[in-house]
Amino acid sequence: MIVNKLIIKNYRNFKEAEAELNNSLNIFIGDNGHGKTNLMESIYIASIGRTFRLNSENELINFFENKSSIEIHLFKNNYNIKIEIILEKNKKKLVFINGVKLDKTSEMIGILNNVIFTPDDMKIIKGSPVERRKFVNIDISQIKPKYKYLLNKYKKVTSERNLILKNYHTKYKNNDIISIWNDYLVNLGTEISLYRNEYIMKLKKYAANIYSNISGNKENLDIIYSSNIGCITDKEEVKKNFYEKINNNFNNEVLRGTSLYGPHKDDILIKINERECKYFGSQGQQRSAILALKLAEIKIIKEEVGEYPILLLDDVLSELDNKRKSYLIEHIKGIQTIITGTDDHDLSILTKNFNKKVFYINEGKIGNISN
Ligand SMILES: Nc1ncnc2c1ncn2[C@@H]1O[C@H](COP(=O)(O)OP(=O)(O)OP(=O)(O)O)[C@@H](O)[C@H]1O
Ligand SMILES: [Mg+2]
Structure with missing residues (x-):
């Protein structure tokens, strides 16, 4: 999969x-605050449909304008595809694929596959389980179209079920309908858990191998899917355990007014030499673990989709030591990559054997340095 052209307004x-x-390789050089991450973000939005930053959609539009657009031309599976996104203040964004408007913007996920790596990704290790769930959710959504649909439905079901649990004793009719919501919760939750389990098994296989190479075969990385339903294996077994959990803990759920079991409580444990990286890993080990996860993500997308994703490396090389930098650069050969940085000297030495294009970004303008 190749992105040929990007037009942003x-x-x-x-x-x-x-x-x-x-x-192959595209390097964007610019001083701080000139628009490098903004450019990466525009490609990411054309892939996932929303920003990786904390902004609302209105905030993506230029401060002095009411309307903005992102247009991306890509070549995938022998097809030319044009993705257009129109953002207008206080309106829902519009997405067009080859000129045809999508009914649901979430349908765009999976067309332009990306793997992004930024210094902020350390939160996957250091942050709360929410960050790790987000990480796997975005990845699985890119390769399994049904997954995003299941997640959206599951979210609605949990909030509806929570409402019933909260009012269980005050509204008598809730006694009758809770079992319907239990069925929804278990059926959707089981499917989500099985998707996650399959993905995490793959991630573990590839990332462990990569980590072992980075550490010179001295350390081992393990990734474990932690679900409060129990062991995730066969569908019927998961359903049985799920029902058991909610039946045995129903009073507690009513007392707390919230759904306590299911994939919305999942975590993914990342361990180095049997110890949780979040608590015991050094800064370097944590960075290596993230690097291994990101390179594993690329392999999984290639395996599932048949083509490599576009790789977005935003300001990440400056964070890595020379050994890890070289490892990363060595492993992006054959993958279309965008790298941003403030120093072109360092980057040009690192990528001296690459077929590349270098751009500069200056106050929101893109210039071409060389081919
Ligand atoms: N909606 C907006 N309209 C106009 N400018 C904006 C908007 N949102 C952010 N900016 C500006 O974009 C700039 C930040 O751009 P960006 O984060 O891409 O910089 P960068 O080149 O990645 O910098 P760094 O090297 O520090 O990471 C800031 O000056 C910010 O004020
Ligand atoms: Mg930046």
């Missing part, structure tokens, strides 16, 4: 900018 600090990308 009134997006963040860009008025109107266009870049024709190389199918």
